[in-house]
Amino acid sequence: MEKIKKYTGRIMVPVLFILLLAPYLASSVIDEGGVSILAGTYLFAVLSIAWSLGAIFDDKRKTIALLQDSEGRYRIFSKYSKELVNSFNEVIFQTDHKGKWLYLNPAWKSMSGATVNESLGLHFSKHVDNTSYQDVLKAFAESFEQGKKYFRVDIKLRDAKKGSSWVEAFVKLIYDEAGKFIGTAGILSEINERKHAEEKLVSLNEHLAITSSKLSTAAQLAAGIAHEVRNPMTAILGFVKLIRDGGTDKQEYYDIIFSEINRIEQVLNELLMLSKPSGAVFLEKDLKKSCDHVVTLLETNAVLNNIQIHKNYDAEPIFIYFDENQIKQVLINIIKNSIESMPDGGNIFLSIYEQNREVFVTILDEGEGIPENSLQKVGEPFFTTKSSGTGLGLSVCFKIIEKHGGKVFITSELKKGTKIVCVFPAVQPKNLSGNEKEEERDEMVKPEK
Known part of the structure; x- marks a missing residue:
């Protein structure tokens, strides 16, 4: 049929x-x-x-x-x-060649907080933060240059209700028959949990690096600490013998003994604070007191290497909001590097002053200096000019300074020395125009002749 x-x-x-x-x-x-x-x-x-x-x-x-x-x-x-x-949890999208949304499935609302109708026709940059926007542009540029039709990039979406959320964008570049770029299509997948896990891992790694650096520094300072403790102990033993043998002015002997014991206690407390792992506690404190403690800890080590540490700051306190343990670690690492850069001895100049809404901590040495081609890499993880260094010390220091809202400026001349300027926001800023601030900062970070 x-x-x-x-x-x-x-x-x-x-x-x-x-x-x-x-x-x-x-x-x-x-x-x-x-x-x-x-x-x-x-x-x-x-x-x-x-x-x-x-x-x-x-x-x-x-x-x-x-x-x-x-x-x-x-x-x-x-x-x-x-x-x-429409049932996907992921967002499926399409844009034109200018980056304006042409299509979004309903999952867009739960991911971004904006409705599809509100978003269609808008440029995608309206929904991402500036850093993510720059990352997308960079990925586009690399794809065009290398002739790739796909790329992946992590984007931080802005949401007025949820604040922000992380998504992974898989983007396909679309071309017409003549090879002209006409737009993109792709998928957005939420990766908040992954990002949070990465942030926790980074935080843990930084904590381990700081702890490792502390323990390493404490071990390297052992010889200086032993010498620092031995001198007061010698004085204490001498005066105890005088008392035993019936010295006349015992009160004076007691005063000296207690003074030396306090000196030992101060040094040991600083060493314990250095080696003790602890979480960051930000408090408003006098930065100069913390610097004095660091100098006390390192002074004997410097003297053993024929190096003098000169402090240059007024008696008036300078307050910043900081974690004392971490800032001490920064100062110890930087001053210790200065000591190691002067095998034949020399001077280290430590100055602290407040100006133009900022607090400047300057450490200047007379060491070997840093080659110009290496200066830009200082502070990068695993970069070091030492034969036995790990390259983590200054990297950890720079991370700590950054967390305190500060910045670091380094200038150096071979055979003349290195100058490191750490700039922190002051607790009680003084009123000064932005231009004056920039001009004075430029002047302050110039190497001293």
């Missing part, structure tokens, strides 16, 4: 033509007593045309049936595809 349906046109059309020609054939047979050659040829030609028309009819009917079937399938596919896309 199916085969007969395929040839319906080829059968029906010739039969229709025969029925139409039946009167003509009948009159021809009656008049001439049979079918003439001309009539037979004409009949054959007509039937051939009828057969061809029937074949065309069959083909068209088959094509129409296929189209109807395809249309039905497309409608079903379109319906379920739309339902599938």
